[in-house]
Amino acid sequence: MSRSTAVNVQTFINEHPFSPFQWLVFFMCFIIVLLDGFDTAAIGFIAPSLIGEWGISKPALAPVLSAALFGLACGALGSGPLSDRLGRRVMLLGSVLLFGVACLGSAFSTSIDQLTTLRFITGVGLGAAMPNAVTMMGEYCPDRRRATVINLMFCGFPLGAAFGGFLAAWMIPHFGWRSVLMLGGVTPLVLMILLLAKMPESVRYMVANNKPVERIRAALSRISGGAVQAGAFTMTETAPQTGGKGLAVVLSRSYIIGSVMLWLAYFMGLVIFYASINWMPVLLKDAGLTPQRATLISALFPLGGVGAVLCGVLMDRFNANRIIAACYALTAVSVYFIGQAVGNVGALVFIVFVAGVLMNTAQSSMPALAAAFYPTEGRGSGVAWMLGIGRFGGIAGSFLVAELTRRHFSFGAIFATVAAAGLLSCVALLIKQAARPHVATTNTSKAESFGH
Numbered sequence: 018m019s020r021s022t023a024v025n026v027q028t029f030i031n032e033h034p035f036s037p038f039q040w041l042v043f044f045m046c047f048i049i050v051l052l053d054g055f056d057t058a059a060i061g062f063i064a065p066s067l068i069g070e071w072g073i074s075k076p077a078l079a080p081v082l083s084a085a086l087f088g089l090a091c092g093a094l095g096s097g098p099l100s101d102r103l104g105r106r107v108m109l110l111g112s113v114l115l116f117g118v119a120c121l122g123s124a125f126s127t128s129i130d131q132l133t134t135l136r137f138i139t140g141v142g143l144g145a146a147m148p149n150a151v152t153m154m155g156e157y158c159p160d161r162r163r164a165t166v167i168n169l170m171f172c173g174f175p176l177g178a179a180f181g182g183f184l185a186a187w188m189i190p191h192f193g194w195r196s197v198l199m200l201g202g203v204t205p206l207v208l209m210i211l212l213l214a215k216m217p218e219s220v221r222y223m224v225a226n227n228k229p230v231e232r233i234r235a236a237l238s239r240i241s242g243g244a245v246q247a248g249a250f251t252m253t254e255t256a257p258q259t260g261g262k263g264l265a266v267v268l269s270r271s272y273i274i275g276s277v278m279l280w281l282a283y284f285m286g287l288v289i290f291y292a293s294i295n296w297m298p299v300l301l302k303d304a305g306l307t308p309q310r311a312t313l314i315s316a317l318f319p320l321g322g323v324g325a326v327l328c329g330v331l332m333d334r335f336n337a338n339r340i341i342a343a344c345y346a347l348t349a350v351s352v353y354f355i356g357q358a359v360g361n362v363g364a365l366v367f368i369v370f371v372a373g374v375l376m377n378t379a380q381s382s383m384p385a386l387a388a389a390f391y392p393t394e395g396r397g398s399g400v401a402w403m404l405g406i407g408r409f410g411g412i413a414g415s416f417l418v419a420e421l422t423r424r425h426f427s428f429g430a431i432f433a434t435v436a437a438a439g440l441l442s443c444v445a446l447l448i449k450q451a452a453r454p455h456v457a458t459t460n461t462s463k464a465e466s467f468g469h
Contacts (some may be wrong), residue, residue: 024247026220029237029407031159035166038239042157043166045216046150047173049113053143054177056120058203059083060136061295061315062185063194065308070194071129075299079419082295082416083412084133088140089147090408095402096145101263101394105153106218108145109333113205116142121202124195125151144408148384148401155388156219156364161333167385168329175377178294182316186309200410225393267402276399276441278449279387283407285445286345286380286436289352292435293318293376297369300418304359304428307432314366314429318373324380337386339449342443349439351375356432358402379442383407410438 064078076182092112100108116139123135158166188196217236217298224233230249237244267276297318301311331340351372384400391399391419414435421431 022247023249023251024237024244025251026224026233026237027193027252027413029244030220030240031156031161033241034242034245035159035162035202039083039157040216042156042217044169045208046154046213047170049146049150049205050170050173051177051180052113052116052201052205052208053147054174054179055181056116056143056177057089057174058178058181059185059197059201060085060295061288061298061336062182062312063189063197064295065161065302066124066189066194066310067129069131073129076419076423077129079416081129081133081136083415084136085140086090086141086291086408086415088137089144089411090405092141092144092146093148093401093405093408094144095141095400097148097405100149100152100265100397100401103216104222105149105156105397106216108207109153109216110212112142112145112149113209114142116140116146116375117202117205117209119202120198121206124198124202136238144405145401146403148397151384151388151400151404153216153219153387155400156221156393163389164332164382164385165326165329167240167306167388168325168332168382170327171381171384174381175373178195178248178429179316179318182312182386184315186312191364202209203306220250221252222397223391231259236451242303264402265399267399270401272391272395274452275278275390275449276454277401278392278445279403280406282345282442283383283403284410284413284451285442286348287407287410288375288438289348289419289435290380290414291411293352293355293372295415295421296418296431297364299430300422300428301359303363314362314369317370318376318406323424324374324378328378329385334381335453336450337389338446341379341382341386342446342450343443344375344382345439345446348372348375348435349443352436352439353433356427356429356436359428376439379439382383387429396407414438 064082067078067081069074069076084456096108096112109194119135119142120139124141125330126132126135136224139200150170154167154170155163169461184200185197217239218228218232220233220236234244234247234252266272297315298311300313302308306314328344351368354368355365355372358368383403385405387398387400418431419436426434
């Protein structure tokens with residue numbers, strides 16, 4: 018390869034083995050997503066302790082349970098357009114710093130109002146971190162493995178949430194509820210050191226935004242030394258081009274139906290996730306289980322996210338919309354059965370785990386679906402807005418169960434109501450597929466190319 022050779026960055030990534038440098042990017046993004054899961058779920062696990070220490074009622078918990086979710090939505094909606102403008106790296110660094118400091122601060126709260134405010138700020142940081150981690154990883158992946166790798170990375174979220182449950186069950190009796198938040202704050206601040214030293218900018222972002230050739234060459238040469246000889250870089254987009262950038266792409270005529278269906282599916286999925294993770298410890302305790310057993314059974318629900326890796330492999334081979342739609346339909350059935358199993362602890366443990374596998378497989382696969390759907394100019398905004406608008410589903414899920422308990426719905430009736438959201442997610446993805454079966458073309462003559 019001579020210095021005059023122009024290298025297509027995605028072809029370069031596709032043709033080389035997944036390098037130690039790409040695994041390092043994966044590891045850093047995985048830890049960010051793991052911490053997001055841990056910090057987001059932490060409040061549900063400390064909720065019973067807050068009721069005891071501050072003497073508040075269950076409905077009064079709704080604002081503090083959902084404060085981080087409002088923050089997550091705001092952080093995601095704001096960070097997507099900023100990511101397409103400023104870059105993936107700077108958004109990741111800023112968001113990890115913000116949620117680390119805010120989570121650490123929330124450990125020292127002296128009132129429910131103070132904790133609610135700090136949970137909101139924590140949420141803003143978490144909301145900005147997640148979509149940028151997905152976008153960064155997607156832009157360093159070979160096409161044939163993108164869904165598998167992103168789903169593997171996204172397993173960090175349910176694993177972090179489950180890990181939080183098991184840790185909380187042990188830490189709260191020994192060190193008090195504040196220790197859980199302290200751990201959730203200190204860890205991302207330690208991670209910042211690694212990110213500052215090793216996290217690169219996305220090569221696709223750099224080419225699309227005409228960044229210096231030297232920076233692109235330096236990043237690609239960490240994948241393979243062959244890039245050192247390249248004199249210029251190009252990028253081919255297989256997704257349809259709109260001529261816009263950021264939100265203009267997401268809301269364009271080519272993408273609007275797909276965008277709205279992604280939002281609806283992710284929204285309804287998070288109705289189920291947060292209704293379950295925030296309220297299951299309290300509902301199981303009310304159903305007669307000990308607090309520790311209720312926490313441990315609840316922690317099985319997010320643990321099920323490991324099924325997403327298999328789903329990622331299937332998405333890379335078959336129709337991704339239909340694969341995830343099937344997962345949501347099965348989620349609806351299994352969540353309904355949680356409500357029917359309360360008298361039998363063995364059956365409850367089994368069905369909570371199965372529901373968790375299905376729910377988290379579907380939900381964890383959505384970012385990879387969004388990352389594949391949008392072109393580089395709109396990918397940051399597209400992924401972030403799906404995650405951001407979806408977060409309002411988490412808020413809706415928390416308030417839905419609060420309202421159902423206020424109306425004295427039975428345990429079974431609460432879960433039957435929540436299960437309906439899974440059917441709506443399934444329908445949304447089937448509409449997305451029918452309206453615009455977006456299949457990337459490999460014919461580069463039809464694809465738009467970016468020179469550099």
